[in-house]
Amino acid sequence: MSGGSNGAGHGPTTSASTNSSEQRDYVTMTIGDQLFGIPVLTVQDVLGPQNIARVPLAPPEVAGSLNLRGRIVTAIDVRPRLGMPKRDGDKAAMSVVVEHENELYSLLVDSVGEVLSLNSRDYQRNPPTLDPRLREFSDGIYRLNSSLLVVLSVASLLDFGHRLEAA
């Protein structure tokens, strides 16, 4: 489990991957118009709209906490985390539940799509011109036929450590 997430977290190695094509599975999701993906093995659950209890005084990225089969899951809204505008009030968010350092987190996104098996031939590193906020949380990009898929790094999304210290 952890091995899977580690390997996938960094994306396929870019140096040698052009020749040896390797298939990897990603759960796709959208926020706004952008397609994102995270390695399927890091995902524990995909949930529909949930009852999320607000946590007063929490940082803006923390949407609240929810109950997943008796475990308390902290909901992280990916939009403010990526520096994107707030979701429309009437649109319910979907949850992608991941485990990070023995804690469960639910990533709130606009919608969750299918699981895609992607070939490492189509993978490449972030273009240097990418928005620095996005670059911080992304491992790389897949070129799909119709669009581009940004691979999100779960570890850096949930690493609040240095930010809190800086605050």
Added chain:
Amino acid sequence: MDDLLSEFLTETNENLAVLDVELVKLEQNPNDSELLSNIFRLVHTVKGTCGFLGLPRLESVAHAGENVLGKVRDGELDVTAEAVTLILACLDRIRTIMGDLEATGTEPQGDDSELIRNLNAFADGGRAAAPAAAPPVAAPAAAPAAKNSTASIYEQVGGMGTIDAVVEVMFGRIMGDLRVKSVFEGESIDHIQGYTREYLAKICGGPDSTAPHPLAGRAMSDAQFDALCGHMQAALNALEVPQHIAAMVMGMIFAEREAATGTPAAVAATVEEEAAPVAAAPKPAKAAPAKKEAVDGEAKESAVANQSIRVNVELLENLMTMVSELVLTRNQVLQILRKHKDSEFAAPLQRLNHVTSELQEGVMKTRMQPIGNAWAKLPRIIRDLSHELKKKIDLVMIGQDTELDRQVLEMIKDPLTHMVRNSADHAIELPEERRRAGKPETGKITLNAYHEGGHIIIEVADDGKGLPLDKIKAKIIQNGLATESELEGMSDQQIQQFIFKAGFSTAAKVTSVSGRGVGMDVVRTNIEKIGGTIELRSQEGKGTRFSIKIPLTLAIVSALVVECAGERFAIPQISVVELVRASPTGELKVERINDTPVLRLRNKLLPLVSLREKLKLEPESSRTSEDTFIVVTQVGTYQFGIMVDRVFDTEEIVVKPVAPILRHIEVFSGNTILGDGSVIMILDPNGIAAASGQISMGDADAAEKQVLRSRAHSDEAVPLLLFRAGEGAPKAVPLALVARLEEIDRKSIEHSNDRLVVQYRGQLMPLVPLDQYQAASQDQNGQQPVLVFSDREHSMGLMVDEIVDIVEARLNVDLATETPGRIGSAIIAGQATDIIDTGYFLSQAFADWFGSRRADAVGDQSKRVLMVDDSAFFRNLLTPQLSAAGFSVTAVDSGDKALALAEAGEEFDLIISDIEMPGMDGFAFCEAIKKSGRWQNTPIIALSSHASPKELARGRTVGFDDYVAKYDREGLVHTLNEALSEVRGAA
């Protein structure tokens, strides 16, 4: 084997394993002081425990090792390979002895004198003694021989320590022996053990006692008596009481039995016989226990094996989590059931409910242990200590049944033992002293444990002599932890807190009990590791009370569920005192003082906290309901009310830690899932109180001040109070000089004797306007902001127009001025600002400001003071202040100029010198003066904003008589007077 002993073995083996690793680490990082103190503490623990268990050989080896480590810790020895090798050899020896101890239950015989000599020699000289040196074997051998001939049996046996151990071993055996166990039925075994101890001591010629004969009124057969004697003999052997002494002791017991019952002395022969083979063997250690096991049979062994099994704590933890889930699920199911009356599930669910509750309780119990377990060793320790120290001590234990988590228990065990030991060793006085102080001869140490506000409080109190403030102060200064003038400004309580600092111990000599400064800092570290706090209250002559507060981390607690602004929260029931409903029309209503809500409750004003505002849910004004529920909450001794909208039921909840990203929010202690499946936050009353700024622990305060102080020192940036008064630029004054900021109703300002005064705190306080014309232009209404400067008996108010801000800035007076009351101008917060000369206004308000002090301390003629400081600001700040205090001040800006004055034949009573100066710094200046010349005997005081212990030490070496922090006006004047009066006294 004694339970205590086996516990000691496990513990020490663990410690030894750690020590091996740590020592090797230390060799690689010789400067790691934390590592070193850890090693030192572990060895200290081993030594201490050995002492209590009566293991002299282990104790002496460990003591020698500790000696070497102590020297290393104090910096007298370096961490060399040789040192580490020696310590490791010492550990190996301990391990060997322990091995035998484990196998046989007794300390093996052997000679450690060479190792100990090596260790001691190393401790003294930094080098191991040459192995060639002839071991002075003769001396130790001769000593016991000499002792034998003169000492009483009591002393030869080894005193109360050995007798106690013998009785302990003996009763351990008796309890395992079905033949004789029945003899003592119907009486507490502790009592019998006590009687036996006293009895044995008596017949050996030790202290007399009035305790009943242990066998008084107990019928028993001769066979049983013989068996008892057998156990006694075995115990004597086990503790290596010399054969002939043991025989004498046994002989006396038989003689007494014979006298009492008339049984022929033949019995003695059989026992003698039993003892004979043991006596014949030169090393009885192996033989005796082997026999013991054979005699005691399997019953005992299996009993021990059945008593407990070792279970991995992680397994228990998992079990606990699962049960928690089960409880929550059950709650959910029950909630559903309530909606469906007459369901056929009702009966089975009720059963499930009960079973779950019991299961939960059971699993909780696996982790929870009564605190009495941690105290079990203490009575024995106190007993031994009181004998060793010749004190009379009563140990009172209250609340032994208070349960707490096993892990937490383990963590506080050692600190508690340390503290009780300290109390017995340092705090409780000798009976003689106590009588003289009008106290009962027997000192009392009280342990008290109870639950409060979601925490466990453990108090360790004694009625001894309290913390000696003078000794603590001396020690603080000696160790460079603070300066005299800093101490001057501290409350007694703040000074007492210093005993928690590393390397602090006031015990005059190192005893086997305590006094190496291992104590309180370790205690504090251990307690803080588990999120606890320790507080100290001490009164000299009356006693000391430590109060340890430990949170209950893992627990199911009963909580009150409340609602505020549509959100629900849980408040631990344990900190809730009562619930009050307030409404604007009812008898109880929320009132406001300047927007701060309060409630009149039974003739007391209860401060209120609006949860709505505290949690930034919505402004208090937007609340809809008229009624307010107030949860009266107790934190420590402090009560306050939390305002909420609704109160629901109480519910059993499982406290779950919040996610790491939320952990910094101090008002929450955790979160939980309610019966209906919703997640809610658990409020932490302590956090709320702290966040409301309503709790200030003495200690936290001090820490904060420390921070402020160090901040003030860095870069010489000082907090300045900015204000406006009169025309022109904003004014500033160092905040440290201001006692308080007040707003005074202008109507209350009165004229008296041509001056403006106001009644303030029961006294008349003169008010001085900053500018003369400012006073005239006042309108007579509204509030007058005033800066209050305060001395011990005088207060004076400086009237200003507006207090602007407090800023931290470097003070560089760029433009000096001739205007009275101004020191000059400086750029502060990007603006030209007038720096106010407080000394001028002080002397305006009171012609005799400082007068009283001058009269009693300095004398009538003014003393000449030379001030050396490169900073114009300080010269300008201090000169008027010192003048106001009655000194005649000459100020120069460098050491060279000062020395030129000396050449020129000037005389001064005292010199104040800055430390950091360009060119010749304060140290060099002081050295130059003290070396020779006419000022050799003039006292010289260092003035600096940096006060590292190192610098203090250096200052003392070069000859500074005292040290004062800049900005510390009070301290400076005081120190000056002190230094001058010393000179006078000496003259």
